[in-house]
Amino acid sequence: MICDICPRNCGADRSVSAGYCRSGETIKVARAAPHYWEEPCISGEKGSGTVFFSGCNLGCVFCQNGDISHDCFGKEVSDTQLMKIFDALIEKGVHNLNLVTPSHYAVRLAGILEQYDSPVPVVYNTSAYEKAETLKRLEGLVDIYLPDIKYYDSDVSLKYSGAPDYFKYALSAVKEMMRQVGNIKLDENGLAVKGVLIRHLVLPGNILQTRKVFDAVADNFGTDTYVSLMRQYVPCCKARNMPPIDRPLSGKEYMIAKKYVLSLGIENCYFQQKNSASDDFIPDFNLEGVDNL
Numbered sequence: 001m002i003c004d005i006c007p008r009n010c011g012a013d014r015s016v017s018a019g020y021c022r023s024g025e026t027i028k029v030a031r032a033a034p035h036y037w038e039e040p041c042i043s044g045e046k047g048s049g050t051v052f053f054s055g056c057n058l059g060c061v062f063c064q065n066g067d068i069s070h071d072c073f074g075k076e077v078s079d080t081q082l083m084k085i086f087d088a089l090i091e092k093g094v095h096n097l098n099l100v101t102p103s104h105y106a107v108r109l110a111g112i113l114e115q116y117d118s119p120v121p122v123v124y125n126t127s128a129y130e131k132a133e134t135l136k137r138l139e140g141l142v143d144i145y146l147p148d149i150k151y152y153d154s155d156v157s158l159k160y161s162g163a164p165d166y167f168k169y170a171l172s173a174v175k176e177m178m179r180q181v182g183n184i185k186l187d188e189n190g191l192a193v194k195g196v197l198i199r200h201l202v203l204p205g206n207i208l209q210t211r212k213v214f215d216a217v218a219d220n221f222g223t224d225t226y227v228s229l230m231r232q233y234v235p236c237c238k239a240r241n242m243p244p245i246d247r248p249l250s251g252k253e254y255m256i257a258k259k260y261v262l263s264l265g266i267e268n269c270y271f272q273q274k275n276s277a278s279d280d281f282i283p284d285f286n287l288e289g290v291d292n293l
């Protein structure tokens, strides 16, 4: 069947060959394990039950998960096996099931989630390069959306992700997410149970993108929107040879970004410490939680 579920519209017949996202029909997973370095309302004390999918429909030059997103390392799993992966994470006591880079499997995942009655919230952790009509298929199945709005300007999204139409799609995708689940709602323990938390990774030498993204967030979704200003950038993959993103973010740049977000009156913002920019926080993609099915 010809695939057009994401803005790439690459038209691949995924039963025969992989699409732009490097993915065929069968879901591939590289790691499934509790993760403790998401925002506090997502990780809590017991961790977020992350499931890292192989392949990606955006393909950023700086991806810190390049082994799985670009090189597509991982193991193919059946729908039943994926549900067993979910069960094993829940048995470990995680606060939620966190589907990381799920966009290119969105329709397949919708079918699985229709059959799987999760006792914990389901998190959809995405680059935001999504079609709103595809997200509609997830309505009632996803509890929490974590869209990372990466850029505003077309020339920047073209240079770093080969996607000049990135922001147009990201904005309409987040509008659809907001329509489905609204702003973040926390339980009595401060854990997210439902809603949208908008992330933004600050890129070195690209503070203008940060300003424009948060202007758009405030204009479109209001200043009570939950946001997360991420400081964890480390140069990876092709970015090691692409100034200005060939270096870590400076402390000064992050402070400028933080001040700007606060100046807009955005109230609910997670900030990261300086030590979050480290290779140590990049998960080990070793099929943990996947190869023992």
Ligand code: SF4
Pocket: 003, 004, 005, 006, 007, 008, 009, 010, 011, 012, 014, 018, 019, 020, 021, 022, 023, 057, 103, 104, 105
């Ligand atoms: S999900 Fe993959 S195969 Fe489908 S349109 Fe997007 S890039 Fe192409």
